[in-house]
Amino acid sequence: MLDPNQLRKDLPSVVKALGIRGVSFDIERFGQLEARRKSLQVETEALQARRNAVSKLIGQLKSRGEDASKEMAESQEIPVRLKQLELDLSSVQGELGEWLMTLPNLPHDSVPQGASSDDNIEMRRWLPSHVQADANGNPQPFSFEPKDHVSLGEPLGLDFETARKLSGARFMMLRGPMARLHRGLAQFMLDLQTTEHGYEECYTPYIVNSSTLFGTGQLPKFKDDMFWVTKGGQDAEPNLDDQGNVIASEDLYLISTSEITLAGSFRDTIIPAQDLPVKLTAHTPCFRSEAGSGGRDTRGMIRQHQFDKVEMVQVVHPESSYDALEEMVGHAEAVLQRLGVPYRVVLLCGGDMGFGATKTYDLEVWLPAQNTWREISSVSNCEAFQARRMQARYRADKGKPEYLHTLNGSGLAVGRALVAVLENYQQQDGSVIIPEVLRPYMGGATSLTC
Incomplete structure (x- = not known):
């Protein structure tokens, strides 16, 4: 939520900043x-x-x-x-x-103006040593016509037909080595973030109440993008607190990202300043209705109603949040570098940023079959936007509590990482080489074959 005091003291700057996002006040x-x-x-x-x-x-x-x-x-x-x-x-x-509550966060001064992804600014790109670049700096094409992940994956255990029978469109089922590779990717990401980057691993609920979603900014604006859970009717058991007292019930929703639970865990808390920063990570399924995205990426795993993600969240002192943002981008980049897949880092313009972000970097991975870059991670600084809604604060030795700064980022989207591995490591015979870093999670296997 925007700071009411800033609105009262410096309304023109707020109006100008919202204008960069294409929002009129x-x-x-x-x-x-x-x-x-x-x-x-x-x-x-x-x-x-x-x-x-x-x-x-x-x-x-x-x-x-x-x-x-x-x-x-x-x-x-x-x-x-x-x-x-x-x-x-x-x-x-x-x-x-x-x-x-309906107004987005104000963009940082370094955020470029623009209305869409066309106005984003590429900061850098990274190609593995064995991959050559073409005249445009993109990875050079294969010596054969590359297949997309659907054509590659279906003979290896990527089963959309069964998922469609079970649940409908935009779901997937994985079998055998494909399921194991998906699991191995998630485990690798968690191991990297916890053992090398200092994050504490968490297991969080997949269903949350509306108060949590208001706090982290998903409600009220993105209600249509959520799947919500309808509790039983007249005969449903009452909602009780820890002492057995009946409490008012709230709507329940499936999480669209574990940012909701990791950041939301700080709602109505005051953290001693000496305990900052707090760094959390979790692997969870994520559920999105994809309202308004009809016709977009309907083939394959790019845009699903259910997908997995390893999320990173940092809760930090306001003075260090932009250093933490750059650090978190590096933590996401480390995953892609270890996997050995080409990617680039993009600074989002005002019109393309998420609702709660004040500055966002996207990591986009190269997909040979599409001959383009596709987002695989988004890392954002929300400053005090979420903390103000959640009443999440820190206290120094002296003085009153102040609002924390919260940051979140994908480290990474597991399904899209699987797509990137399939397409970038494919061989002409339809097999897929397993990146070396994933082989311990695959029982030492070096490739996926039909």
């Missing part, structure tokens, strides 16, 4: 809400002061034996008016809060 509406809020607060403070003064006056009158009936009557009217002011102020603040 209703200045008139904000002005009306702010004027109403200020008026109610001023009246409330004045009435509270009057209440104290009347109370004091009543005591003085009574001590002198004088009539205080008029003041007593006024003292009884004041609480009624204060209660109404409280309700009115709560209504205005609620309307303002709900509106701010």
